Amino acid sequence: xxxxxxxxxxxxxxxxxxxxxxxxxxxxxxxxxxxxxxxxxxxxxxxxxxxxxxxxxxxxxxxxxxxxxxxxxxxxxxxxxxxxxxxxxxxxxxxxxxxxxxxxxxxxxxxxxxxxxxxxxx
Numbered sequence: 099x100x101x102x103x104x105x106x107x108x109x110x111x112x113x114x115x116x117x118x119x120x121x122x123x124x125x126x127x128x129x130x131x132x133x134x135x136x137x138x139x140x141x142x143x144x145x146x147x148x149x150x151x152x153x154x155x156x157x158x159x160x161x162x163x164x165x166x167x168x169x170x171x172x173x174x175x176x177x178x179x180x181x182x183x184x185x186x187x188x189x190x191x192x193x194x195x196x197x198x199x200x201x202x203x204x205x206x207x208x209x210x211x212x213x214x215x216x217x218x219x220x
Contacts, residue, residue, distance in 0.1 A: 106166075113165045123159035124149075135206050136185065 116124045116132045126149050133140040133148075140148070152160045152168035160168070189197045189205045 109166050109169060110162070112169070113162050116160075116165075123157075123161055124165065125159045129160070137188065 113124070114120070116128055118128045118131065126145050129149055130140065130142060130145050149158075149160065150156075152164050154164050154167070155161075186197065187193075189201050191201050191204070
């Protein structure tokens with residue numbers, strides 16, 4: 099298992115990916131955009147239930163603390179190496195083994211997720 103500091107860093111980076119406007123919460127709209135950007139076929143009608151599974155305080159969005167509890171909880175999905183490689187390969191357009199900021203931005207914008215320059219640089 100990964101050391102706690104590394105795991106927290108992974109959770110923070112993943113949370114920040116979903117928190118498009120960087121306001122500290124994940125909204126239903128952000129959840130939908132990111133799921134689509136990751137290639138998940140999620141019906142918009144299913145988003146309230148997905149959000150509700152993690153939104154334990156029923157505020158209408160997901161805080162970082164709720165996100166970590168959800169990701170570590172019984173709903174957590176294990177992602178195998180092949181799936182991660184497939185996602186990485188989709189973003190690594192030139193096949194050099196690295197995903198540049200430009201490639202990452204291209205992938206997100208092609209999926210309808212717009213990020214400001216400031217958000218891309220954080």
